[in-house]
Amino acid sequence: MGNSAGKEATVQESVAGDTGQPAPREAATSRPPAANEKETADSSHTLPGGLRLVEGVVDTSGSPSEHDVLVAWIRDALERGRAGELPGNTYAPIPEKWRVRNQSREMLQFGTYTHSNRVETHVPVAPLPDELEAVVDTLIARGCVTPSQRPDSCTVNLYGPGQWIPPHIDNPAFDRPFVTVSLCSEQSMVLGRGMVWPGEENLIKERLNEEHALSLPVGSAVVVDGDAADSYEHAVPPVTDTRISLTFRRRGEDGAAMDARVGANDVDMLEASRGGGASATTPYLTRCLFFSGLLFHSSVVSER
Numbered sequence: 001m002g003n004s005a006g007k008e009a010t011v012q013e014s015v016a017g018d019t020g021q022p023a024p025r026e027a028a029t030s031r032p033p034a035a036n037e038k039e040t041a042d043s044s045h046t047l048p049g050g051l052r053l054v055e056g057v058v059d060t061s062g063s064p065s066e067h068d069v070l071v072a073w074i075r076d077a078l079e080r081g082r083a084g085e086l087p088g089n090t091y092a093p094i095p096e097k098w099r100v101r102n103q104s105r106e107m108l109q110f111g112t113y114t115h116s117n118r119v120e121t122h123v124p125v126a127p128l129p130d131e132l133e134a135v136v137d138t139l140i141a142r143g144c145v146t147p148s149q150r151p152d153s154c155t156v157n158l159y160g161p162g163q164w165i166p167p168h169i170d171n172p173a174f175d176r177p178f179v180t181v182s183l184c185s186e187q188s189m190v191l192g193r194g195m196v197w198p199g200e201e202n203l204i205k206e207r208l209n210e211e212h213a214l215s216l217p218v219g220s221a222v223v224v225d226g227d228a229a230d231s232y233e234h235a236v237p238p239v240t241d242t243r244i245s246l247t248f249r250r251r252g253e254d255g256a257a258m259d260a261r262v263g264a265n266d267v268d269m270l271e272a273s274r275g276g277g278a279s280a281t282t283p284y285l286t287r288c289l290f291f292s293g294l295l296f297h298s299s300v301v302s303e304r
Contacts, residue, residue: 050226088124
């Protein structure tokens, strides 16, 4: 699966000029660029560390292409989920409270069940099927993850035009990196520290603190690790066309992965509780609490 000649790049486009926010300081990448990986000279100094885009993971050439076959399988699984034919909570419809805002999307969850960024291991879902295991094989072959990082879970997100998900940081119960594969249409993800989007719970009228935007081509995989995963929130603005994304993650040992990523300095907790927002130095656990509602800042969901 995939095109071995596909492009791989660490790319970000700063949108600080649109939000009035200063560009972030450079964060060290979690891995050196590969020989076939290129960085954009004009923006690499502002990149969140650990963010990589790998193109051509799912081949879009031919008729039917690998992409077309995979999308057809997903749509069939979606219909089976809607009909109640998938085990447990594998299928998740859009909650009505979010549907009225066009927030969120239909989901299929394999391997691990999550709800509003909470990992609920007691809730049954189907295991990772062969069709998605084949995508994982390609992610390993293309260097997106190593064999020891092999994902055991996948959330399939099905977006209709106009649907979106707000800023969030993925639950620390999942190891880093996690990888999202994009299908059907090229859309963007945005990243920032202390992002705020309009919602019923606040008086904000515009999206604030978006520092970077990344376009995700059809068939590409975005690898999220390091600072990009744990110091920056990410979000998907309203999509312009049908989009399917596959977010692959590996569930770590309870508490161990989180402890390894939690910083030693909790000074920013007080600033966050005063409404100052979460900064790049805010420890991971503090930021999870901050964005999950204990120190309310914005609505939170679990996947892109």
